[in-house]
Amino acid sequence: MITKQKGCHDIYGDEAKKWKYVSNVIDAVCERYNYDFIRTPIFEASELYHRGIGEETDVVSKEMYDFKDKGDRSITLRPEGTAGVVRSFIENKMYGDATQPVKLYYNGTMYRYERPQSGRDRELTQFGVEVLGSDDPMIDAEVISLAVNIYRILGLKGIKVNINSLGDKESRDNYRKALVEHFMPHVDSLCEDCKVRLQKNPLRVLDCKVDADTEIMKNAPVMTDYLNEESKKRFEMVQKYLNLLDIDFEVNPSIVRGLDYYDHTVFEIEADIEGFGSQNVLGGGGRYNGLVSALGGPEVPGIGFAMGLGRLMLALEKEQVELPINNSLDAFVMYVSDTEKEYATTLVQELRMNGFSVETEYTNRGLKGQFKQADRLNSRFLIILNDTDLENNQVKIKNNKTKEEELVDIDYILYYLDEHLMSEDDADCDCGCSHEHEEGHECHCNGEGNCGCGNHCDCHSHEENE
RNA sequence: GCGGAAUUGGUGAAGUGGUUAACACGCCGGAUUGUGGCUCCGGUAUGCAUGGGUUCGAUCCCCAUAUUUCGCCCCA
Numbered sequence: 001m002i003t004k005q006k007g008c009h010d011i012y013g014d015e016a017k018k019w020k021y022v023s024n025v026i027d028a029v030c031e032r033y034n035y036d037f038i039r040t041p042i043f044e045a046s047e048l049y050h051r052g053i054g055e056e057t058d059v060v061s062k063e064m065y066d067f068k069d070k071g072d073r074s075i076t077l078r079p080e081g082t083a084g085v086v087r088s089f090i091e092n093k094m095y096g097d098a099t100q101p102v103k104l105y106y107n108g109t110m111y112r113y114e115r116p117q118s119g120r121d122r123e124l125t126q127f128g129v130e131v132l133g134s135d136d137p138m139i140d141a142e143v144i145s146l147a148v149n150i151y152r153i154l155g156l157k158g159i160k161v162n163i164n165s166l167g168d169k170e171s172r173d174n175y176r177k178a179l180v181e182h183f184m185p186h187v188d189s190l191c192e193d194c195k196v197r198l199q200k201n202p203l204r205v206l207d208c209k210v211d212a213d214t215e216i217m218k219n220a221p222v223m224t225d226y227l228n229e230e231s232k233k234r235f236e237m238v239q240k241y242l243n244l245l246d247i248d249f250e251v252n253p254s255i256v257r258g259l260d261y262y263d264h265t266v267f268e269i270e271a272d273i274e275g276f277g278s279q280n281v282l283g284g285g286g287r288y289n290g291l292v293s294a295l296g297g298p299e300v301p302g303i304g305f306a307m308g309l310g311r312l313m314l315a316l317e318k319e320q321v322e323l324p325i326n327n328s329l330d331a332f333v334m335y336v337s338d339t340e341k342e343y344a345t346t347l348v349q350e351l352r353m354n355g356f357s358v359e360t361e362y363t364n365r366g367l368k369g370q371f372k373q374a375d376r377l378n379s380r381f382l383i384i385l386n387d388t389d390l391e392n393n394q395v396k397i398k399n400n401k402t403k404e405e406e407l408v409d410i411d412y413i414l415y416y417l418d419e420h421l422m423s424e425d426d427a428d429c430d431c432g433c434s435h436e437h438e439e440g441h442e443c444h445c446n447g448e449g450n451c452g453c454g455n456h457c458d459c460h461s462h463e464e465n466e
Numbered sequence: 467g468c469g470g471a472a473u474u475g476g477u478g479a480a481g482u483g484g485u486u487a488a489c490a491c492g493c494c495g496g497a498u499u500g501u502g503g504c505u506c507c508g509g510u511a512u513g514c515a516u517g518g519g520u521u522c523g524a525u526c527c528c529c530a531u532a533u534u535u536c537g538c539c540c541c542a
Contacts, residue, residue, distance in 0.1 A: 003515095003533060058540050062467075080542085110542080115467075117536060126542060193539085207540085259541090268542095281542060308542030336500065369494085371502035384501075398501080405501085 007114065007122025009310075017325035018316075019125075022154065022309065026107060026127050029150055033142070035105040035129050040084040042109065046074035052083035052295055054260025056200045065111040065122075077111035080259070081128045082288070082304055083295070089132050090297035101133035107309075119279030119311045128285070128306030132292065135301040137234055140265045140287060141241030147269060147283055147305050148247050155321040156312070158273035159282065162252040163238070166203070166223060166263050167231035169290075175226035176202050186216045203256050222253045231264065238265050261294070262286040265303065271315045282315060283307030330356040330421060331381040331397075332374035336367060340385040347383070347395075347413070354414055356421075374400065381417060 004010060011019055030037070046066050053060050065077035078084055085104055089095065094102045107127040114120060129146060131139050144161065151159050166172055179202040187195060190205070197204045206220065227235065242249055249267075257266045266286030273280075285305025292300040316323065331351060335344040344360050351358040359377055361370050367384075374382050382398040389395055389407065397416060398405040408416050 006533070063540075112541080114540075115538095116534085117538095120541075124542065128542090257541095278537065279541075283542060306542060311542060334501090366495095367500055368498090368502055372493095373502095375503065382501090386500075396501095 005122065007116035007120075009121060009123070014325060014327070015313075017327070018313065018323045019309065021323050021325055022312065023107060023127075025153055026105075026150060029146065029153065030105045030129070033103070033146055035103045035146075038085060038088065038104040038106050039108065040081075040088050040106065041078075042111075043075050043077050044084055044087065046076040048083050048087055048295070049076055049079060052086065052261060052291065053080065054201070056197070056204075057259055059112065059259065063112040063114050065113050079110055079112050081106050081108070081110065081126055081306055082130060082259075082261070082291070085130045085304075086132070086288075086291055086295055086297070086302065089130075089300075090292060090295060095133065095292075095298055095300050101131050101139065103129070103131050105129040117279065118277030119308070119314055121310060125309040126306045127309055128304055130302060130304035132302045133300055135289065137237035137265075138241050140238045140303055141245055141247070143285065143303055143305055144242060144249070144267055145245040145247050147285075147307060150307075151269070151282070151312075154312075154316060154323070156315055156319060158271055158276075158315070158319060160270050160272040161247060161249040161267060162255050162270065163242075163249050163265065163267040164223065164251060164253055164255040165227060165231060165235035165238075165265055166256065166286075167227040167235075168263060171227045171231045172203075172263065174228075175221065175223055178221045178226060179203070179205065182220055183216065189214065189216065201260065206254055207256050223256075224251070224253055234264060257284065257286055261288040261291040263289050267305070269307070271311070271318075273315060273318045276315065276318055279311065282311050327378050328357075329359050329374075329377045329379040331358050331383050331417060332370070332377060332379035333358060333360040333383045333385065334367060334370040334374070335361065335385040337387055339387055340390065343390055344385055347385075351414070351417070356417060380421065383413070 027037070046064070049060055049064065055061065059079050064079055067075055069075050085106060089102060089104075105128065108125065110124050110126050112122060112124070114122060116122060127150075129143060131143060144163070148159070148161060167175070180198065183190065183194075183198055183202070183205060187198065190198065191208065194205050194208050197208070206217075208217070224232075224235075239249075239251075252268075255266055255268055256262075257268075264287040266284075268284040269282050271280045271282050283305055285303070287301070287303040289301040292298065292302060333344045333348050333351075335341045348358050348360050359374075359379065361373065365373060371382070380400055382400055384396040384398060386396065390410075393410045394407045395410060395413060396405055397408050397413070399420065406416075
């Protein structure tokens with residue numbers, strides 16, 4: 001048997017429906033924030049990541065999925081989304097668009113050559129946003145709040161937002177110098193990795209878990225003390241806007257992020273859920289004012305974040321958040337004889353073309369088996385064909401909930417289904433999301449008929465629940 | 467890159483160095499002559515991840531590989 005590759009997953013059935021639902025929420029929220037969808041290639045020239053993410057980062061130095069193509073080009077499966085989006089921004093000269101800043105979002109697979117564990121796969125799906133062309137602290141807060149609001153809308157409660165500022169270049173240079181001065185005298189007591197980091201990227205020494213509990217690490221200078229006036233003021237503004245947006249956060253000076261392109265605001269959103277795996281960072285991001293120019297574009301500031309959808313799913317599952325997934329069918333057409341089957345073929349198509357979700361029998365089951373199949377598929381109506389009825393231009397339609405059965409004229413089928421499905425929905429809700437009707441769920445449509453699910457709804461129960 | 471645990475039908479799983487690998491669910495068929503969901507009856511693994519080895523004999527013991535899973539490191 002050929003099996004899937006290590007660290008990859010097949011997503012299907014109800015799980016696939018959940019993913020689709022989450023993607024719909026993401027699309028709906030991004031639309032409200034006016035972010036445009038962008039799709040960039042899954043593979044890029046390796047150099048993009050070497051220059052963009054940073055040679056010394058683990059992501060580049062040991063986790064890249066790279067290979068030579070038949071033209072002997074060095075190709076890499078994208079390990080993250082930002083570099084590709086920024087490349088596209090430059091290549092397509094989006095900095096020349098009239099509508100600045102450029103606000104983009106993506107939702108796609110990334111690849112990292114790692115040893116899989118809970119919350120860590122080789123193929124992972126990330127949703128992320130990038131804002132290019134504004135250095136306003138207000139947009140920093142907006143990006144963070146967008147991420148938080150998506151978690152909120154999905155119903156996830158256990159999240160914690162950590163923010164920090166790496167400051168501008170001057171602040172970072174000063175801090176870097178202070179770090180080197182602090183650690184150099186004790187270089188021998190550091191772990192092997194840190195010795196290298198101290199040379200190439202001293203900030204990341206702070207990230208080290210091996211030496212985390214040592215005295216030198218605890219006494220290490222703190223970034224926030226080295227921010228110059230301008231950077232400090234900027235960081236305060238970000239916090240002010242976050243407060244205005246009602247986002248709970250904590251300033252955590254140890255957040256430095258693993259990718260080299262960040263400056264000023266950096267943040268991580270972690271799962272704060274009992275029993276969650278050790279890979280508990282749900283999302284993270286930050287500002288990267290130097291990245292566009294580093295990749296050959298003009299001096300354009302940027303900020304973004306990415307969240308792992310797989311980890312989000314784990315978190316939702318851990319919190320037992322029930323996502324509203326639609327598993328029902330409008331009608332199941334049943335038949336036995338060949339002439340009935342012929343009519344079934346055309347009827348099914350006609351119903352489908354008129355907007356009904358309809359299934360029929362394809363595996364020669366007897367009637368009994370077809371009833372069972374219709375139940376399994378949660379079909380609301382059963383259309384039972386019978387040669388005698390057909391001769392009278394009639395079909396039997398059975399309501400699978402009330403078990404009532406009626407003979408209906410063929411010309412009347414569409415109207416009949418329309419009417420009966422509508423009246424069913426009055427009691428329920430026809431937005432298809434149904435979460436507002438379940439206990440313990442909040443609806444976010446404000447009675448305007450748009451729940452986070454992106455489906456339109458005009459039932460009244462929304463307002464009552466809100 | 468390093469370490470621990472696991473792998474038995476469609477599914478959840480019990481189990482043993484020795485003739486027919488429990489049990490449950492599901493599925494299929496029948497009782498029910500074209501109306502199911504309850505009940506009863508019957509059928510559902512030449513097979514215990516793959517490849518070697520030990521043994522008279524291996525699903526069980528040993529080794530390797532693959533995959534899964536949980537950690538370390540790192541990240542989403």
